[in-house]
Each structure stands twice: as C-alpha cells, then as structure tokens.
Amino acid sequence: MRKLSLFCMFLFFCMPLAEAQVSIETFESYKLLEERTIQIYVPEDYTPKKMYPLFVVLDADYLFDNVVSNTKYYSYWNEMPPAIVVGINQKNMRYDDCTYNDDNGFPEEKGNQFFEFIGMELLPHISSKYNLAPFKTIIGHQTTANFINYYLFKDSPLFNAYISIAPEFAPNIENLLPERLSSTQEKIFYFLASTNTLKKQERLRITSLQSQIQKLKNENLHFYYQNYEQASTNAIASYAIPQALDQIFEIFKPISKKEYKEKVLKQEGPVITYLDEKYETINKMFRMDLQINLNDIMAIYAASLKKEDLESLKKLGDLGKKQYPETMLGFFMTAEFYEKNGQPKKALKSYEKAFSMDEIDFITKDLALERIDALKEDFGW
Numbered sequence: 001m002r003k004l005s006l007f008c009m010f011l012f013f014c015m016p017l018a019e020a021q022v023s024i025e026t027f028e029s030y031k032l033l034e035e036r037t038i039q040i041y042v043p044e045d046y047t048p049k050k051m052y053p054l055f056v057v058l059d060a061d062y063l064f065d066n067v068v069s070n071t072k073y074y075s076y077w078n079e080m081p082p083a084i085v086v087g088i089n090q091k092n093m094r095y096d097d098c099t100y101n102d103d104n105g106f107p108e109e110k111g112n113q114f115f116e117f118i119g120m121e122l123l124p125h126i127s128s129k130y131n132l133a134p135f136k137t138i139i140g141h142q143t144t145a146n147f148i149n150y151y152l153f154k155d156s157p158l159f160n161a162y163i164s165i166a167p168e169f170a171p172n173i174e175n176l177l178p179e180r181l182s183s184t185q186e187k188i189f190y191f192l193a194s195t196n197t198l199k200k201q202e203r204l205r206i207t208s209l210q211s212q213i214q215k216l217k218n219e220n221l222h223f224y225y226q227n228y229e230q231a232s233t234n235a236i237a238s239y240a241i242p243q244a245l246d247q248i249f250e251i252f253k254p255i256s257k258k259e260y261k262e263k264v265l266k267q268e269g270p271v272i273t274y275l276d277e278k279y280e281t282i283n284k285m286f287r288m289d290l291q292i293n294l295n296d297i298m299a300i301y302a303a304s305l306k307k308e309d310l311e312s313l314k315k316l317g318d319l320g321k322k323q324y325p326e327t328m329l330g331f332f333m334t335a336e337f338y339e340k341n342g343q344p345k346k347a348l349k350s351y352e353k354a355f356s357m358d359e360i361d362f363i364t365k366d367l368a369l370e371r372i373d374a375l376k377e378d379f380g381w
Helices: 002-019 060-076 110-129 143-153 173-182 200-214 236-248 257-264 272-286 294-306 310-323 329-340 344-355 365-379
Strands: 022-029 034-041 052-057 084-088 132-141 161-165 188-195 221-228
Touching (some): 022 110, 034 110, 060 132, 060 236, 110 132, 110 143, 132 272, 173 221, 188 236
Parallel strands (some): 052 132
C-alpha cells in the first residue's frame, strides 16, 4: 500500500508536465446537436512517420490527467508505446450521455447519440489529424464504465482494450457481456476493477461478471480482474489505471524472469520462435517495427544454451548481426554455434571477427580472446 501511495504522489507531481502537450478543443457535434469539450494529449516527440495507439477517456474532467501521466510514465520506461490520449469532458452530462433502456440495458435517446458521436465523429476526427495505430483503448468509471461495454456488441468492436473501473451496470449487462466475449473473433483486452467499498449489489454484479468471464475459453480474450479492498470509489481509478496499462501492454515489455521460466523455456520447438511471435504481435498491434530489445535476445540466448537448441543459437547470430551490426553480438553467437556444432575453424574465424567489433553486454573482447585461445590450445593451432 505504501508503494501505491508513493506512486500516486509521483503522478500528482508529474501531472503539470503533461499539460504542456495538451490541447483543448470545442467540438461541434452533429450527432449530439451541441458543442463538446475534448482534451488531446500528443507525445512531445510525435512524428507523422510513426503510428500511435489511441486512448479514449470518458469522464475526462477528472480521469484525463491520470491517464496521460501513466502513459508518459510507462512509455518512458519502454513498457508501452507512446500514445495519443483523447478525453471527453462530461461534467454534469455523464448520466445523460449514458442513458439506457431500463428493459434491455442498451443505449437509447441521448445514450445512442453519444455512442455514435464517439464512433462516427470523434474517432474519424482524431484519425484525420494524427497517425493512429490500429490499437485503441477506452476507459470509463462507474456509469461510463458500463457504457464502454456497448462497443463490444458491434460486429467489429471499435476498441481493442477496455478499462472498466467500478462499473455501475445497466440491466443484465453482466450476463450479456460474457456471452459476447465468448465468441469474439477479435483480440480483446478487458481490465475490470472493483473495490469492497462499493455498494453490496454493485459488488455482487461485478463478481458475477468476473466469475463468468474467467470460465470462458477464448484465446482471443485477455481478461484481467483486480479488487482493491480499501480503495474508495473515487480513489480506485488511481490504482486501476497504472495496473491496467501494466497488464494490457505486457507483450510490449522486455521478457521478464517469470516470462522466461513460464513461457520461453516451455516453448515447443526452437525457442527463437517465441521471440519471432512476440515481435510479430507488437508489429501487428502497434504498427511498430522495433529494434529487438537486447534483454530479449539474451533471454532467448540463455534458453538456447539451456535447451541445447543449436537452431535457435544459429538464428540468434544472424539476428544479432542485423539488429546490432557494430557490436560483437552476432559474430560471437555465430562462433558459439559453430563451436558447439563441431566446426572449430569456422568458430575461430567468427570469434576473431567478433574481437574486432564493439563490446556489448557480457560479450567482451577478453571473453572472445579466451574462446580464441581455448580453441587454439584444444586443436594445437
């Protein structure tokens, strides 16, 4: 709890920094027949040559700064890509915006108009101004947390990730939503947050939804649930948003020790396949052709040695030459492949080539020289 409190203090102090890249627009909506105020955060190093994930924040009059600060924080540490954040201010309008039919639980009247405003006006407007990646996230709190679910009932959901914070459900939504998620053909990320300070009936409905979703077997669905026992209904957003980003963007983060043990080492076939699929997924989701993280290469290297996977070791050598061409990385791993594959002359030549290049991580000139001397001694050269 102390760590979370310190983190919230950090967010409070970094919020003014986010304002420097925030613009406020008055949006004339023909769907709502009124003007609406939106806030837009654009990363300070934005370039139209790159693509950026989009966050749409409801209740932006109090959630926007929190989301901006967290996206800046995680992208700074390279644990998510830089993102564009768009907030819709709803002070004194949120309940009208989220109007639903008391019988079927779905939007009606102003709720229908607001639903169409986001999908048919706001998103096209932002897309026309900025180069957006396919990956889009929507965030809501209480009544707006219920509202974001409606986009999941479209044949092709507008959003890939949903952050639902202490939702106040419309009638029967907690039963209809699992049925919809069970059959989704799109990759969906869904983060559900609750707290013990909610009213009993609201807690029970959230728990029911959690229980039903966790029983689903759909590889396209990535579901996360967190209950914050002592958080107030207002404070819960400060806890939920950073944890949601941490989990939703897990694929973007460097391979962790846990991931290495539970996934990489259990990979069937060549372990380098895990690395290939990880970066293919990143490219597909975020349209980012990233340099492969050195930490990830080293994780696959360690797994290759542990599993005596020479095929992966050979491919890592080629990868290292491409990704880190000025360093010893590629030629050192190629040399190690040749050495383990019973080709000492080729190994010696590759170690000598590596020796002439820049050191990287644990791969030093001294280490290459040790390997060279050991080979020469073994074979009497």
